[in-house]
Amino acid sequence: MLDNASATIAVHDHHGEAHAAHNPALLHHFAEPEQQRNAASLGMWVFLATELMFFGGLFCAYLIYRRWYFGDFGAASKSIDAFLGGTNTAVLICSSLTVVIAVWAAQTARKGLLVAMLGITMLLGLVFLGIKAVEYKNKFEEHHVPGASFSFENVPIPGHPGQFANPRHAQMFFSLYFVMTGLHALHMIVGLGIFAWLFIMAVKGRFTPEWHTPVEIGGLYWHFVDIVWIYLFPLLYLIDRHP
Amino acid sequence: MSAPDHSKKSPLKMYFGVWFTLLVFTFITYKAAFIELGRFNAAVALGIATFKATLVTLFFMHVYHASEKLTKLVVIAAIFFLMLLLGLTMSDYATRLWT
Numbered sequence: 001m002l003d004n005a006s007a008t009i010a011v012h013d014h015h016g017e018a019h020a021a022h023n024p025a026l027l028h029h030f031a032e033p034e035q036q037r038n039a040a041s042l043g044m045w046v047f048l049a050t051e052l053m054f055f056g057g058l059f060c061a062y063l064i065y066r067r068w069y070f071g072d073f074g075a076a077s078k079s080i081d082a083f084l085g086g087t088n089t090a091v092l093i094c095s096s097l098t099v100v101i102a103v104w105a106a107q108t109a110r111k112g113l114l115v116a117m118l119g120i121t122m123l124l125g126l127v128f129l130g131i132k133a134v135e136y137k138n139k140f141e142e143h144h145v146p147g148a149s150f151s152f153e154n155v156p157i158p159g160h161p162g163q164f165a166n167p168r169h170a171q172m173f174f175s176l177y178f179v180m181t182g183l184h185a186l187h188m189i190v191g192l193g194i195f196a197w198l199f200i201m202a203v204k205g206r207f208t209p210e211w212h213t214p215v216e217i218g219g220l221y222w223h224f225v226d227i228v229w230i231y232l233f234p235l236l237y238l239i240d241r242h243p
Numbered sequence: 244m245s246a247p248d249h250s251k252k253s254p255l256k257m258y259f260g261v262w263f264t265l266l267v268f269t270f271i272t273y274k275a276a277f278i279e280l281g282r283f284n285a286a287v288a289l290g291i292a293t294f295k296a297t298l299v300t301l302f303f304m305h306v307y308h309a310s311e312k313l314t315k316l317v318v319i320a321a322i323f324f325l326m327l328l329l330g331l332t333m334s335d336y337a338t339r340l341w342t
Binding site: 034235 | 253254284291317
């Protein structure tokens with residue numbers, strides 16, 4: 001009995017030492033930091049899989065209506081500023097680069113670089129939302145927001161001279177446009193919140209090469225939001241642009 | 244998720260390479276949209292988008308270097324179920340009006 005008890009204490013002591021020496025962030029139900037990291041990352045991936053199905057339903061709705069109202073969607077899409085959309089794509093791609101550099105900086109204990117990259121990522125996220133706001137403002141002024149004051153009269157269908165888009169069908173396009181880009185913008189706002197928290201933690205020096213899991217999985221989230229935009233851009237802005 | 248692998252050699256060059264490729268293809272997809280390609284306009288746009296998304300997933304999200312096979316399984320399963328959703332729905336709608 002006594003032997004057993006002292007043996008247990010000895011094991012615990014050894015365990016405690018290992019903690020103090022190596023990694024205070026290692027939780028007790030994980031065998032090693034690598035396993036803990038993998039578990040956190042896997043959890044994020046499973047969440048992103050649900051997010052993919054979430055956006056997937058909207059993409060599916062888009063594809064169905066695009067088939068049904070082909071020309072009307074082309075006409076409606078043409079009214080959106082593709083240059084602003086393209087600029088926003090470039091902004092998000094740049095923010096993905098700063099995120100991946102931030103993760104690398106956390107891995108290699110470069111605190112200054114980590115803080116700077118997290119800060120630039122947030123700035124780029126704000127630029128994206130700012131451009132988005134300009135775009136929405138234009139749509140409001142043009143009465144392209146679905147609802148009582150919606151107006152889309154005498155807009156020619158691309159490739160079919162003399163034919164005009166059905167305003168009711170165009171309204172369907174703008175409904176999908178606002179829901180999809182709106183939901184994406186909401187994800188950007190959530191991402192900005194996550195990165196603000198990461199930024200504060202990084203300034204406080206909480207992240208080490210041994211433990212920077214939040215930077216990694218926060219980065220995964222940001223990249224996913226980038227990927228959603230990579231598909232939204234051609235589907236909403238670039239259809240039937242050619243003369 | 245593979246911190247030990249990355250710390251040996253700096254991956255920054257690869258990150259900048261991927262970033263530059265993504266920007267170039269964004270420019271290409273933007274320009275290609277203004278050229279008349281018939282039904283291939285959509286194919287080009289979606290092909291480029293898929294190529295870009297693959298680059299982001301493999302290199303920015305570290306799936307290519309992931310030591311954990313479960314991550315790859317989740318990614319493939321997620322894409323599979325998305326394809327199931329889109330594929331079955333669209334094959335239904337595409338064949339519905341046959342008389």
